[in-house]
Amino acid sequence: MLRKALHAGIIGLLINGMIGSVPALSGQEQDNPYNTGQDIQSGEQLFGRNCSRCHGLEAGGGERGPNLRTGEFQHASTDAGLFAVISDGIPNTEMVGVGRNRSEQSIWQLVAYLRSLNSEVRVEVAGNPSIGEELYGGKGDCSSCHMIDAEGGRHGPDLSTIGDRRSPDELLSDLLTPNARVQQRWWTMRVVHQDGTEVEGLRMNEGTYSVRILDAEDNLWSFLKRDLRQSERTETSSMPAYGESFTSGELEDLVAYLYGLSRGIR
Amino acid sequence: MKHYAIFTLFVLLFPVSLESQDSRQRNADTNQPAPSFSLITNERLLNSDAEPQNWLMYSGNYFSQRYSGLDQINNENAAELELQWAFQLRALDRAETTPVVVDGVMYVTESPSNVIALDAKTGSQYWRYNHNLPEDLNFCCGRNNRGIAVLGDKLYMSTLDAHLISLDAKTGSVLWDVEVADEAAGYSKTAAPLVVGDKIITGIAGGEFGIRGFVDAYDAQNGKRLWRLYTIPGPEHPDNKSWSGDSWRTGGSPTWMTGSYDPELNLVYWGTGNPGPDWNGDVRLGDNLYSDAVLAINPDTGELKWYFQFTPHDIHDWDSTQIPILADSEFGGQSRKLMLWPNRNAFFYVLDRETGEFLLGKPYARQTWAKGLDEKGRPIRIPGTSPSVEGTTVSPSIGGGTNWFSPSYSPRTDLLYVMAYDGETTYYIREDEYIAGERFTGGGGVTPLPAATYASAVRAISPQTGDLEWEYPVQPRSTAGVLSTAGDLVFSGTIDGFFFALDGNTGEERWHINLGSRVHAGPMSYMVDGRQYVAIAAGNVLFTFAVKE
Structure with missing residues (x-):
């Protein structure tokens, strides 16, 4: 037990230390900004070139590196943790980081590929x-x-490759x-301009001073908040x-x- | 005069409300807030001068004049220009982008091949599209993208991996993505496409990789290729004989900038780049048609109507990929359909764009390679100016008298404005073997003296005479495009980060500001809610300016 606890503590320190070295990250909550089907494809190519020699051609494990298709990673649990391990490596192991030679985008694409492997264990579905x-x-x-x-x-979100991202x-x-997991991009907003114009629709983006909305007729709107008489935000899904x-x-x-x-x- | 009339009409329809503090686009009739972005029809593209509040394509209009019909910012108030907002691009590469503005929405491209939709009034983001690229791309000259094209509610963009993509203008969703050419063989794409009718016309880069250049047209709806015109004709064509042996197969002649369009003549004009290998002409004897030329193309069929070759058998890398400027002006006492072309080879050309007839040609930047042009416009080379093993120093430089960055033409002043460079290069020749996907240049060049020895200048040139009307010297030099406006201002920038406004009639400076990083893009202008803005990318930041309210 003691051995296991110590090990976990060391790993925690390790990962935290690594995250500190990635400037774009804000703690473990950092979402992968490169997570599309194309990113996964690029990640796969990168994996083949940089990682497969140790981890096997399809990440199923090789002579030197463990299987990465299980969804459980020994040294990281979050995307940010994976990013740190890929970027900086794991000290005192054969796992070397690729950070010095690769862009942040490439590393995120590797993360996306590794994540896709878990859901990519295609399962049988009953429906037609x-x-x-x-x-x-x-x-x-x-x-x-x-x-x-x-x-x-x-x-709503583009579903062209939803099967790659959701089990x-x-x-x-x-x-x-549908309300259990609503990304902010799909919140809705209703605003009333000071001259009475009322606009309701998807909240595309919002900042301190302004908000942008796509209304039901697919019109794009941008408002300065100072010009709004009223503003309501609905943080649930319209689905x-x-x-x-x-x-x-x-x-x-x-x-x-x-x-x-x-x-x-x- | 035509532009005057249109602008007057515009002012009547759109009362300029300088005092307005509102955040929104306003409906012209009701003065109620109006949504941003409305469908871009072919009619709107054809009549883009009638809506100077928008900037609907890379060069502003089909004549590629990079001229704005807005005059709220003018010689009286340019000194009061001040920063309105800045947008930080995520890429470290220097930006070469010109934004497009549609009814209050600005589309700006980011290196290598991303797009961001912004509120043109505040710089706040609607959406962003990130394009994924393969690792180890082959490209020559930077991870560049210069802008998008728009038709309907769709955007069109070239990507560095030689694809053409279409995005939903309202959300950035990918509508289609087609490979134009094989990036592994050295093909890439960096320029804004051109919309003509229901077609997307686009070129290709890769002149340093022994590609075979072409101009393509794609169906705007589904990305299906409709025609391809090779810029090096195949063996079935007599002009193929302008290449010795099989050299045409790797002859380059890329089309890496955006063309222009004359709707009346129904001709698209596109510049072609250097023959390959760039500096070793011994392996490709002949004129090397149609490299370093302008092609007049029927957009319906892709058929070549005429061509004019500026630099036959180029051996200095003087691409003729400048933006073709079309102008209707007096020439020889008649109103003519002209094409104005300050070429990288340091000569300024005036052509009849209906026939390709050479009308006039004069040096506009320092040159030591030609005695002049003959009556057909063909350069008369000075012996001993070819690249050599020991090096041959010639003007203009590899970068040329000018390059890809846009010139401008103002119908009000009837002057062409170009950023000219009086440089020189010592050119070398070497043997090169063609290997697919690797550089194939046959030599190179160095600047023989410290860079500070040479300088640039904004030059105002008369289309009637080719004579210099005025110049504004730029130290140390510039690789910036030029914008002219109905306020009779000329905007451009410098390599050390200054952005400036000049009186378009005299060249006198009205305003400048230090933006802290190289201006390596073309300025543009637009209006939202009755207020005129000027936008320019410097370094990797997009800046917008307006006069103090």
Whole structure:
């Protein structure tokens, strides 16, 4: 026990020390800014060139480095921690950092690739993706808000490669409880200008002095806060919960369709 | 005069409300707040001079005059210009971007191939698009991007890995992404595309890698390639004989800047770059058509209507990728459709853009390589000016009398403004073997004397005579583009970080400011909510200025 506790303490120190050396990071909460399907692809290429010799061609483990496909990392748990390990290496081990030769973007792409491996352990889903696709465009009316391959609305996240980022369980949870995890980009806002003009829509971006909104008709607006008579922010999702309107079978079908929206499969 | 009339109309329709403190675009009829960005139709692009509050394409309008019809900032008040906002680009590379502004939304590109949508009044962000690039890219001259094109509610951008992409103008979502050429073979893309009708016309970079250049057109809706015009004709064409042996296959002639468009003639004009290898002409004997030329292209078919080659058999890397400036002006006592071209080879050319006929050519910057131009505009070379093993010192420099950074033409003053450089280079030749994806230049050059020996100048040139009307010397030198405005001002900058305004009639300085880093981009101007702004990138920051309220 003592040995294990000591080990954890040393690792904690290590990771904290490493994070201190990455200027762009603000603690362990730093989100990966390079997390798209393309980033994962670039990360894969980088991995092949820089890491596969030790960790195996598909990160499944090699003679010198452990398997990285399990989702559990010995020396880091957060994206920021992974960034630090990749950038600076792990002292007194064969794991050398790549930070000196690579841009921050490249390192984040490696993180994105490693993260994608966990969800990329493709699992069998029970639903029928073809029926799910019909539900997506029909009963669910998802395309009025979401884009897939340039088709669809602007009022929800682009789902073109959602299957690479969310597991079937996570997708189901998103459909049942859309308010459980709402990124700020998808909050909504209602403002009243001092001359009475009222605008309501997605809060694209907000700062101390100004706010930018995409309204229901897809108009872009930018306001200085000093010109607003009234301003309300709704920090919940504008997406309905599908638990009541969809049967469990339909939800399975929809999840099967969404899970199939993957860079690798399409 | 036409521009005067349009501007008067504009002022009547859009009463200038200098006192307004409002944050919003205003509806012209109701004076109510209005949303930003409205659809960009072909009509709007064709009549961009009628909405000088916007800057709808890289060079401002289809004639590429980099001229703003706004006159709120003028010779009377330019001294009161002050900073309004700055936007820090994330890249360390020096910015070469010119923003596009559509109804209060500014689209600015960031090295290497990113786009940010900003509120043009405050510099606050709507969205950002980050383009991912492969590692170990082959490119010549910096991780540059110079801007976007817009049509409908879609943006179009070149990427450094030689792709053309389309983004949703309101959210930055990727609509399509097509490979234009293989980046591994040395192809790359840095210039803003040009929208003509329902097509996206775009060129290619890679003249230092033995590529074969081309101009392409893509379907704006889906990115499907509609035509390709190679800038080096294949063996089936008689002009292919202007290349010895198989040298045409690796002859370069890239198209790495943006072209211009004359809707009346339905011709697109595009400049071509150096033949490859750059400095060893012995392995590519002949005129090397159509390198260092301007091509007049039918945008419907990609058919070449005419060409004019400025520097046949170039051996100094004097790309003719300058922005083609189109102007309707007097020449020889007649109103003519002209093309004005201060070339990297240090000569200023006036062409008839309907036929390609050479009308006039005179040096506008220091040159020691040609006795002059013959009656067809072909340079008469001075013997002994070719690159050599021991080095041959010639003017202009490798960078040229000018380069890619835009000149400007004001229809009000009827003057062409160009940033000229009176430099020199000692040129060397060497043997080079073509290996795909590696540099293929056949030599190089050095500046023989300390850089401070040489200087730049903004030069105002008469299209009728090619004569210098005035000049504004710039020390130590400049690689900045030029903007002229209906306020009769000329804006440009310097390599040591100054941005300045001149009287377009006299060259007298009206204002300058130190921005702390190299100005290596073209200025532009726009208006939001009745207030005129001038924007310029310096270093990796975009700055905007307006007169004090």
